[in-house]
Every structure is written in C-alpha cells, then in structure tokens.
Amino acid sequence: MSGVLGIIDIWFLPVGWRDIIDVAVVTLLVYQVYRLIRGTIAVQIAFALLGLYILNVAVSALGLTTLRTLFGVVGDVFVLALIIVFAPEIRQALFLVGRNPIVRRFVATAPRQKITAEIVAALDEMSRTRMGSLIAFARSTGLRNYIESGTRIQADVERDLLVSIFWHNSPLHDGAVIVQGQKIEAARCILPVSDARELDPHLGLRHRAAIGLSERTDAFVIVTSEETGRISVAEGGKLDVGLSLGEVEARLNAAFSPDRGRTTPASGAEASSSDSAATPEA
Template structure:
C-alpha cells in the first residue's frame, strides 16, 4: 500500500481518500432520497438514540446500556423495515445508473421499444385537452418497460387500445372507473381505477391534492411517467422520479411523453421547460 503521509499514529494512503469520497457520495445520495420526507425525522431519531447509547455505554450505566444495546442489536432490521421505500428508491437509482445504453444491448432495447411507433399519443393529448377544458380529474400512468402487475391488479383490467373516447368515458365523473389511475403499457390501456401510492414529500405545494400526490408518489416508487389533471382547476402536471412539471402546454406534454417512451429524456428533466404558459390563478387552495 502506497503511504502518502502520516498524521500522528495514522497512516494515510490514497485508498483512504477513495474510501472517504465513496462514503461521501453514498451519504449524499441517501440525503437526496430522504430529503423532504418523513424519513428524515426517523433517521435523526435513530441517530440521536445511537448517540445516547454511546454516551450511556461510555458512562458505564450498565442497565440502561443493556436495554439500549438490545434495541441496537436489531437496529439493522428495524432500519430496513422503516426505510423500505427509500431503500427501494436507492436500488432503483443504482439500477438506472448501470444501464447499458451505448453498447450491444442498445439494439435489444430498441427492439423492445418498437411498439411505440404504433402508439398514437395524439389520442391521449386530445383526451387531455378535453379533460382540462371541462376540469375533469384524471390520472394516467405511462410505463415503458414494466407491466406494473401489482398496480394493475388493484384496478379493473381492460387491455384495450388507447382511444380518446375511451379515456373520456373512463374519467367521466359519473363513470364507476373514474376514481383512480389508468395504466398504459405497450400502447395498451392495461387497467383503470388503479390505486397508486401517495407521496409523503413535505415540500409539495399545499394545494396539491391526493391525485397530484399520487402522481408524484407513483413516480417515486416506479420507473414511470405520470400525468395528472386537477378536478378543481384543470391544472396538468407531469411527474417523473419524484419531480414534477406544471404549467406545460399540451405540445410540451406530448414531447415529454414521447421522450420518455423513446428513452430519450434530458439529464436534468425538471429544468428543461421553455415557453411556459401562466398557471391559472386560484382564490383558494385547489384539490387535485
């Protein structure tokens, strides 16, 4: 091992710098995942309890140290249970970062995505235009690679072609299928009335109702693009990777959906919006 320098009794090598850098990156990624969520408070609580345990053990308080020690013994299992959504998101980020995009597997990926040529996005955009005009709530999930069977099973299976009239019928306020999400995969409406996870992000705007929070929550937990239309204001948002875009023109929405389906999204997805139209003003907080 190559020794760089020595500080007292510590031998510092280049491996130590690499180790510190990797740990810093890991902690930063963890911070980004739990930032703005209730997991931050849980993490700080566990950290405070661990510091108390160290102090108690150093002070040789045997009884209290034994009790806290028993709790710390199952700490790893408890953290896995408490931080299950965050761990899932972290593994999803790692999985996306290790995709082979510029090698032989790209050909296979393109073959898998050939169905997008048959997907008429204009049917969805025409439906979205009508839904916005009539202030009809809607929630549409676009899935590029996975069938989302778990979420499909929470609703009513359809497996039908994407059609403007069908989407308008589903989200009609008097339809038994309107209360939930539509899942679109491989150019087909797989199911309607699907239940989506609701985001626990505390930084979302206060006027975001359950529909908008479900759109963000679904994008946090899965590799999907979600479109939500507010029932109160007709506001449309797109959610991806826990982030969202609003005040988009329909042409911009169409462009975003096609980028997602063709796996051609910009690196900074949430910052690539131009020519935004002003968001409708509200006299009171709106519910999605």
C-alpha cells in the same frame, strides 16, 4: 422401424414420420378450435355440421343417388356457410394469432405517434371540461402490482375511451389508468401517495399519487386537475404543473424516445414554481 426415419406398420397401413407430424398438427388445431368455441353456441353448430358431414359420407357409401345429389348442392355452399356462421370465432382466432409474440416480430405495430395523439386529444377535452384524470405510463419498471389493484381493461389507447373512464359518473373514474406498451391495461388503479413534506399543501390526492408513483418507479404520469383544468406531469419524483398541450406532447414523446436517458428517481419530491397557486386541486 427401418432407418432413422423409419416406417411403422399399423395393420396394413404404413405410418411414416410425416404422417405422425400430420396427425399431431391436426389434433392440436382441433383442440385449439375447441378451446376457442367452448362454452358458446358455436359448439352446437359444429356438432350439427359434423353430423351432416357423417350423413353425407354414409349416403355416398350407400349409393343413394337423390340424397347424394342434394348433399352435393349443399356442399357447394358449405365453406361459405362455415365462414358466415363462425365469423366471430374466426375473428377472435385471428386476433389471438396477431397478438402472438412470434407473429408480432414480423408485423409492424401501431406507431407511437398515434397513441400520443389520442392521449393529447383526451387531455385537451378533459382539461377544457375540468375533468380530473390520472394516467400512468409504464416504462422499464413493471407496474403489475398497481395494475392488479384496479379493473383490467386491456383496450387500445383511444380518446373516447379515456374520456369515458374519467367522466365523473363513471364507476371507473376514481384512481388511475395505467398504460403499458400500446394498451390501456387497467383503470381505477390504486397508486402510492407521496408523503414528502416539502410538497405544496394545496396539492390534491391525484397529484400526490402521481408524484408517489414516480418516486418509486420510472413511470411517466399525467394529471389533469378537476378544480382548474391544468395539466401536470410527474416524472422522477418531480411534478411540473400548468403545462400546455404542446409541452405535454413533447414530454411524452421524449419519455418514450429510444435514446432517452435512464430516469433516476429523485431523492425527494419537488414541485415546480407554478404549484404555489392557492387553489386546491383534486
């Protein structure tokens, strides 16, 4: 090796630091591609294509003119065939790259307004059809323990998905949906139930769970009643019942506003005056 960036002689081949980096990067890329397609039919296709490539090299080395011409014609569409055959894997690879935190620093994420619009649209339908629901939004306090108690989903926040989850015949409709960031992390999550004695006795389990989570964390929780269709919001240990869609939207925007104040959980859970209705709520 000569100098700081010297050259290593391997037999008759001079190997520099650029060559070492080149081989390392290619090795890493091949390994990552293998991890991506491992366990799928794409592995068999990849080995078949590798075999054809080796055969092409052998034909060229042996000087077999006819076969070389045939492989030359196939080679013209080889790249296009790779893209078509491995389209699902390429899509998945691009998705994983897009989710990388380093890449996301330079790429604009979906606006919060779109998520709010999907939530409000889902609440509108669930309220009209009296479909019970419980949606918790994580803020600064992590909800990992509660997420792990449910079924992981990690899907985009969409109206149809939320309505499908809380449909009464859905296996995921019991429990809470937890939204963290811009994703629905999990469904059928178990939340802590408030045991505050001053709560209205007609409040159902969903409302008590919403209050319970807001007592222990700074989560923002929305509930729709299966009995009345009313929409409620739990925040800081306090439950506000019978809110309009406009009020819920405003509260949701304020809850995730960059300049919002730090939410301090209340010492005791309180219910708004509209909780005094005699109708029991699920």
